Amino acid sequence: MNPLREAQLVETRRHFFGRAAGGIGTAALASLLNPNLFGATAPSTEELGAQDLERYKKFAPKAKRVIYLFMSGAPSQLDMWDYKPQLEPWFDKDLPDSVRNGQRITTMTSGQTRFPIAPSTFKFNRHGKNGTWVSELLPHTAKIVDDIALLKSVNTEAINHDPAITYIQTGSQLPGRPSAGAWVSYGLGSMNANLPAFVVLHSTVNGGFGGQALYARLWGAGFLSTKHQxxxxxxxxxxxxxxxxxxxMSESMRRRMLDELAKLNHQRYQDVGDPEIQARIAQYEMAYRMQTSVPELTDISGEPDSVLESYGSDVKTPGTFAANCLLARRLAERGVRFTQVFIRQWDQHGNLPNDIRRQCGIIDQPCAALVNDLKQRGMLDDTLVIWGGEFGRTVYCQGKLTQDTYGRDHHPRCYTKWMAGGGIKPGISYGETDDFSYNVTKDPLHIHDLNATILHCLGVDHERLTYRHQGRDFRLTDVHGHVVDKILA
Amino acid sequence: MLSPKATPYFLHCCLLTALPLLAARAEPVDFSKEILPLLSDNCFGCHGPDASNRKAGLQLDKQAQAIVKLKSGNHAIVPGESGASSILERLQSTDSDELMPPPDSGKTVSPEEIARIKRWIDEGAEWGGHWAFEAPKQPVVPKTPSSWNQANQIDAFIHESLHSAQLTPEREADKETLIRRVTLDLTGLPPTVEEIDAFLADDSGQAYEHVVDRLLRSKKYGEHMARHWLDAARYADTHGLHLDNERTIWPYRDWVIDAFNNNQPFDEFTVEQLAGDLLPEPSLEQRVATGFNRCNVTTSEGGSIDEEYYVRYAVDRVETTSTVWMGLTSGCAACHDHKFDPISQKEFYQLFSYFYSLTEKAMDGNVNLPPPSIKVPTATQAAEKSALDQELKDVRNKVTAIYKSIDYKDARAGETLGELASKDTVWFDDALPKGAKRDGNEGIDSWKSVNHAGRKAFVRTASESLSQHFFTGAKEPLEISQGDKLYTYVFLDPNNRPKTIQLQFNDGSWEHRAYWGADRGHGNGRNNASNLKMGRVPKTGEWIRLEVAADAIGLKPGAKVNGLAFTQFGGTAYWDKAGIVTIAPLPEDQLASFALWQQYRAKTKVPTLPKEIQKILDTKHDERKDGQTSKLTEYYLKHINPKTKPAFDDTLKREGKLKSSLETLNKAIPATLVMEERKEPRQAHILERGEYTLKRDKVESRVPEWIAPPVEGAPKNRLGLAQWLVAPNHPLTARVTVNRYWQQLFGTGLVKTAGDFGVQGEHPSHPELLDWLALEFIESGWNVKGFFKMLAMSSTYRQSSRVTPEKLEIDPENRLLARGPRFRLDAEIIRDQALAVSGLLVEKTGGSSVKPYQPAGLWKPVAFGGSNTQAFVQDKGDKLYRRSMYTFWKRTSPPPAMTTFDAPDRETCQVSRARTNTPLQALVLMNDVQFIEAARKFAERVMKEGGQTADERIAFAYRAILSRRPTDNERATVRSLLQEHLKDFKAHPEEAKKFLAAGESPRDEQLEVTEHAAWSMITHLVFNLSETVTKG
Incomplete structure (x- = not known):
């Protein structure tokens, strides 16, 4: 920290807790000492609809925080994780009707006269103690398979991006519900007074943005208090x-202005007695502290070279996925409850082999580095890392199929995500799919189940973390969701 | 005159905490208030109106069902006999299998609540309806023996409850507080210093009333009221889903403003928005009003299934309409019978049916005006249009007259056109075309000019991967006509032959490639116009002309080629001039023949011909229909024949000008989305679990009659629905509406859950007052201004809002209103207030939305690549300073300074806003350029208008934004800070300059820099005061 800044912070505290002539009142003192002003520790009763505070905390939490690496656009499970060697002879043959079984598909391919099968062009090899099959696209992630739980039977009902990503993030395909991070902020609050409980990071791809859209609602607070967004x-x-x-405006001017502001606000408080004024005084102090704590957070100059190297060369370029993974770790260290890193451009309807190679080249090393980094710091035990997208991709080709290239349409009926750390059994593979990676054949894992399990790892009963809005008790998992015990450590 | 008599506090905590329900228990238990919420919350999930999920056959929402003998042989409830009622056993059971509600439901019923149920059963277990579903009854206005000042009946109701709570109202707020409060509440802007002075100087008994009347007449009133309504209407400037492209519906927004300013009665306001299009001969305004239900989010995401979205849009409209007019959370019934309220799934789909038959398409096409939409010209525009239309008609008549006067005979009618000459035009040779921007693998260095084999050429030796030099941006592009061929010359080094060479043309897109040799990946195996295979790599060691037909690489007639890329994979190649081969124009003597011209055009199609004419030309002579030949002749004589054409020239030019003026005008006339009914209604069905694929029984449009009977003679469409909603016997509409108005001024509604008047909603704090207000509202002819005046005139509203520790403890949320309303201002008011006092505010009403300052880089990281709201382009000038309700609202990334202060996302209907207090809000006020600039401009006013001394100026600043003068203490604090800032800036005048550079408005250069900066710090401080962002 800038030494001048540090001195001023000490001064601030002295000003409020000691020196303050006339005293700032015990209420203000208490609120200043309360580390949870950002997003209350637990639902505060003044929030309309907040429910009984403790009843949803049913289990001992394994994870204190979450890092969610979100692959927007939907990566292909067939080319990365769900190994189907038996598909090779099926090249350019039609998907049997018995497999599709009349299930609805998007109008991007529903007009196709054929559904020719496109086996993955990528080689798979066995890795880790259990010999888990991993695509050649993921050489680094392959090295951490013993630390992660591969979930091959994730499924959803939504078949297009907007409803699907809204669904997995909020539990409903329609706008209006709080996001998972907002629920966690509401339920568990922040562990750091100077940072929000829920932080979102957007990653560039080759220096730019693009790809499927994201929406403020994906990290929005819905009907919860906006402070949880x-x-x-x-x-x-x-x-x-x-x-x-x-x-x-120099720092010293800002400090002086805030001191006088607090004085004037306090005078007003004494005249009119509104406790909101006290709270606002505290919010300004916190804003001031954020002005220091955030730059300190994003300054990675103190990270050892070995750590930086592990994330890959992109790590020094702000905004890259690698840089965001490192930031996610730094946020986790500082007690941020829920960090969500988004990277787009997984929507590979055509030219999949080239594009997925590029995407995997971007994410593979940082993902593995993050898990290793957390592990080395002893933080993996209480940090839940989640990887994956909003749905999967079809075994049949969209557009023209050749030996070298193909495209895949959206596939909601099965896809792969992985989780690691806090509360998750490492080194396992859960769920099975049929030979075409089309239907789940064993242990289906609906996205509501996934969200239920995430909350469970955080010590929260997904059926009890509710908020009453318009007469109904809402929750992240709507009226569904089962905790998947088999993947719990 | 309105100050209440001071009453000493004689309050005892024990008394007060027990207040709500346990007061004197002489009255029988009130089913609606005390029992129904308990049953609903704890039991209805399994024993309520939803038949499909009902357990053990027990139904507790209706008396007849609740007292029947159950399968178990027990009776859940035996009226008058709590001992025989098994419900009480189950509620108190120690056996976790028996206990109700089941332990795993997480619900518990307290002993006090059980005692209440027992008492109610013993009192006879009388069922009643839920209060909100019963029509309001005219209550007796209480006559509390009180000397407290009562301005109108509102106070009588409020005082009665204060009296029974042993609370005393506050005295009337001082005039300065009052004028700020009421001005903010009715216009969303603070009073000016002049308005404050006028009010202070007015000693008459009507002084305050005059202020209220003045505010209700202000145009700002309509803007402010509309803003609240637009939250409910989920109004925004983008579609909301997927691409989130721009949509134009702001004429609807302006309609709402006008409706409030014209004090349109709320019943008409309702009917026009829900069904203006169905009124007899609807006016333009009435159709614009129907934009209300076109504000919903829509999609055009590739792959979406129409049927799914027709259902979603209709569901959204039912939910929004139910919430806004009835406070009913009907959405639950989309999937199953409502668990708490008596609305069945069938009734939901009957309502759904009203909104299921619109002419809109499921996919919005990502266009600005997905149909149906209508043009909304201003009066001036309408007049201008009709004048132009008339003039155009006259000019066309003149053209016809000229045409009739011509006697043309084709002297060469039988002749056949000979071979056409072709014309080779060099586009560039040695030097590139004007404006060409050179680029390539090595940037501009990719272009190396040498002399080779007798020519000046560009040489390139390439690696194995893609290597190219190219240019774009030629100012005189090659315009493509039918049959054109493009060419360029190449000389391939025999000792270093490329694997592939490729020409690629740019007409705005680079998807026009022709390659010789191996396909090296551009087209990923495609062989089409974007990647055309031409054959083997040409012969080496000599100059070769590479020629490609324009249409084969997708360059259609009319395309304008502005760039060319020379690509090679490996090898060394010399590249020389490029050009185009076109067919030569027809000589004038032949052009004068109608027959020859037709033959010429048959061989050479040009993009410039009107489509209709081209179509005739394409039709064989003997197959042409009546009139086609004469149409063609007319065209030929007017535009082609060198002898007859001159006679038309001036008139046609005039026609062209008029047409383009009309086009410009038409483009300038805004349009807006409206509702329109399909001719053939779409059949609605009950959808199982709300799934669009699971159609069950057919249903027709119909209102839930248990709420209110259908209006006699009303049509069975949206108009009938709207008329039903505003029928005087409808129990919900008026209550829900007045409650929202109350919430606007007092911070919380009489029913706190403004969006839920159902069984799960909160019971009103003052049920009789709510009914009285609702009936008064209907009685007044749904007079909205009158209603707000009544609220603002009440002494309840006019009380001081100071908070005493006692009252804070007894009534922290101020539900009983023993003090005036006090809460943080809405996001829009906070910004508008800063603009207003700084003099920046541009007071223009209505018009298209504007894009004021917003931090860079907010839209790109989230927007779809092809979205037209991907790049935020900030507006300039006046548009930076409009009221916040005009700020462009991109739903997937709304303006952050607004959402930080709890503005909703506008994706769904919202009838009450949160009011948080966060550090991010502090950061907005501390650092947003909008507020820094406003502080600078406010400082200019303070220095110029505020007087000469520091004290006078400080007082001016306080009065301008807080409507009051500073206290001595405050003045001293501010003055000493001013001195410190002055000292700082004097020591660092360059910092002062930087500080004053915020924002785009000009600075008054007459003002001395350091002083101006120091005063700007003071106004900045004042903008950050808690009081500034609070209505008190």
Whole structure:
């Protein structure tokens, strides 16, 4: 930390807790000491609809925090994880009707006269103690298969991006519900007074953005208090919106202005007695502290070379997936409950082999590095890492199929995600799919089950973490979801 | 005159905490208030109106069912005999298998609640309806023996409950507080210093009332009221789903503003929005009003299934309409009978049916105006259009007259056109075309000019991978006509032969490739216009002309080629001039023959011909229909024949000008999305679990009659639905509406759950008052301004909002209103207030939405690559300073300074906003350029208008934004801070300059820099005061 800044922070505390002439009142003191102003520790009763505070905390939490690596656009399970060597002779043969069984498909391929099978062009090899099959696209992730639980039977009902990503993030295909991170912020609050409980990171691909859209609702608070919405930590401009003082205003001027502001607000409090004023005084102090804590968070100059190297060369370019993975670890270290890293451009309807190679080249090393990094710091035990997208991709080709290239349409009926760390059994593979990676044949894992299990790892009963809105007790998993015991450590 | 008599506090905590329900128990238990919520919350999940999930055959929402003998032989409830009622045993059972509600439900019933149920059973277990579903009854206005000042009946109700709670109202707030409160509440902007002075100077008894009347007449009133309504209407400027492209529906927004300003009665306001299109001969405005139910989010995501979205849109409209007018959470019934309220799934789909038969398409096409939409010209535009239309008609008549005067005979009618000459035009040779921007693998260095084999050429030796030099941006592009061929010359080194060479043309897109040799991946195996295989690599060691037909690589007639890329994989190649081979124009003597011209055009199609004319030309002579030949002749004589054409020239030019003026005008006339009914209604069905694929019984449009009977003679469409909603005997609409208005001024509704008046909603804090207000509202002819005036005139509203520790403890949320309303201002008001006091606010009403300052890089990281709201382009000038309700609302990335202060995302209907207090809000006020700039401009006003001394100026600043003068303490604090800032800036004048550079509005250069900066720090401080963002 900047030494000048540090001195000022100490001064601030002295100002409020000791020196303050006239005293700032015990209520303000208490609220300043309360580390949970950002997103209350637990639902505060003043929130309309907040439910009984403790009843949803039913289990001892294994995970204190979550890092969710979200692959927006839907990566192909067939080319990365769900190994189907038996498909080779099926090249360019039609998917048997008995497999599809009349299931609905998107209107992008429903007009195709044929559904020719496109076996993956990528080689798979066995890795780890259990000989887990992993695609050649993921040489680094292959090295951590013993640390992760591969979930091959994840499924959803949504067949298009907007409803599907809204569904997995909020439990409903329609806008309006709180996101998973917001639920966690609401239920568990923040562990760090100076940072939000829920942070969102957007990753560039080859220096730019593009691909399937994301929506503010994916990290929104829905009907929960807006303080639970995810705060984007940006790689350009202010990392947190409006963080920097305006040009020409020195830190000392800001400090002086805030001191006088607090004094004036306090005078007003004494005149009108509104406790909101006390709370606002505290919020300004926290804003001031964020001005220091956020730049310190994003400054990776203190990271050892070995750590930086493990994430790959992109790590030094802010906004890359590698840089965001490292930031996610730094956020986790600082007690941020829920960090979600988004990377787009997985929507490979055509030219899949080339595009997926590029995407895997971007994510493979940082994913593995993150898990290893957490492990080395002893943080993997209480940090839940989740990887994956909103649905899977079809075994049949969209567009023209050749020996070298093919495209795959959206496939909701089975796809692969992985989880690691806090509360998850490492080194396992859960769920099975048929020979065409089309239907689940064993241990289906619906996205509601996934969300239920995530909350379970955090010590939260997904059926009891509710919020009453418009007469109904809502929860992340709607009226569904079962904790998947078999993947729990 | 309105100050209440001071009453000493004689309050005892024990008394007060027991207040709500346990007061004197002489009255019988009130089923609706005390029992129904208990049953609903704890039992209805399994024993309520939803038949499909009912357990053990027990139904507790209706008396007749609740008292029957159950399969077990028990009776859940025996009226008058709590001992025989098994419900009480089950509620108190120690056996976890027997206990109700089941332990794993997480629900518990307290001993006090069990005692209440027991008492109710013993009192006869009288069922009643839920209060909100019973029509409001005219209550007796209480006559509390109180000397407290009562301005109108509202106070009588409020005072009665204060009296029984042994609370005393506050005295009337001082005039400065009052004018700020009421001005913010009715216009969303603070009063000006002049308005404050006028009010202070007015000693008459009507001074306050005059202020209220003035505010209700202000145009700002309509804007402010509309903003609240637009939250409910989920109004925004983008579609919301997937691409989230722009949509134009702001004329609807402006309609809402006008409706409030014209004080349109709420019943008409309702009917026009829900069914304006179905009124007899609807006016333009009435059709614009139907935008209400076109504000919902829509999609055009590739792969989506239409049927699914027709259902989703209709569901959204039912939910929104139910929430806004009835406070009913009907959405639950989309999947099953409502668990708590008596609305059945069938009734839901009957409502759904009203909204299921629109002419809109499921896919919005990502266009600005997905149909149906209508043009909404202003009066000036309408007049201008009709003038232009008339003039155009006149000019066309003139053209016809000229045409009739021509006597043309084709002297060469029988002749056949000979071989056409072709014309070779060099596009560039040695030097590139004007404007060409050179680029390549090594940037501009990719272009190496040498002399080779007798020519000046560009040489390139390539690695095995893609290697190219190219240019784009030629100012005089090659315009493609039918049959054109493009060519270029190449000389391949015999000792270093490329594997592949390729030409690639740019007409805005680079998807036009022709290659010789191996396919090296551009097209991923495609062999089509974007990647055309031409054959083997040409012969080496000599100049070769590479020629490709324009249409074979997808360059259609009319395409304008502005760039060319020379690509090679390996080898050394010399590249020389490029050009185009076109067919030569027809000589004038032949052009004068209608027959020859037709033959010429048959061989050479050009993009410039009107489609209709081209179509005639394409039709064989003997197959042409009546009139086609004469049409063609007319065209030929007007535009082609060198002898007859000059007679038309001036008139046609005039026609062209008029047409383009009309086109410009038409483009300038805004349009907006509206509702329109299909001619053939779409059949609605009950959808099992709400799944669009699981159609069950057919249903027709019909209102839930248990709420209110259908209106006699009303049509069975949306109009009938709207008329039913505003029928005087409808128990919900008026209550729900007045409750929202109450919430607007007092912070919380009389029913706290403004969006839920159902059984699970909160019981009203003042049920009689709510009924009285609702009936009064209907009685007044749904007079909205009148209603707000009544609220604002009440002494309840006018009380001081100071908070005493006692009242805070007894009534922290101020539900009993023993003090005036006090809460944080809405996001929009906070910004608008800063704009207003700084003098930046541009007071224009309506118009298209604007894009004021927003931090860079918010849209790109989330937007779909092809979205037209991917790049945020900030507006300039006046558009930076419009009221916040005009800020462009991109749903998937709404303006952050607004959402940080709890503005909703506008994806779904919202009838009440959260009011949080967070550090991110502090950061907005501390650092957003909008507020820094406003502080600078406010400082200019303070220095110029605020007087000469620091004290006078500080007082001016306080009065401008807080409507009051600073206290001595405050003045001293601010003054000393001013001195410190002055000292700082004097020591660092360059910092002062930087600080004053915020924002795009010009600075008054007359003002001394350091002083201006120091005062800007003071106004910045004032903007950050808690009081500034609070209505008190």
């Amino acid at each position: 995810g705060v984007s930590l940006r790689s350009n401009g202010d990392p947190v919106l409006y963080l920097s003082n305006p040009d020409g």
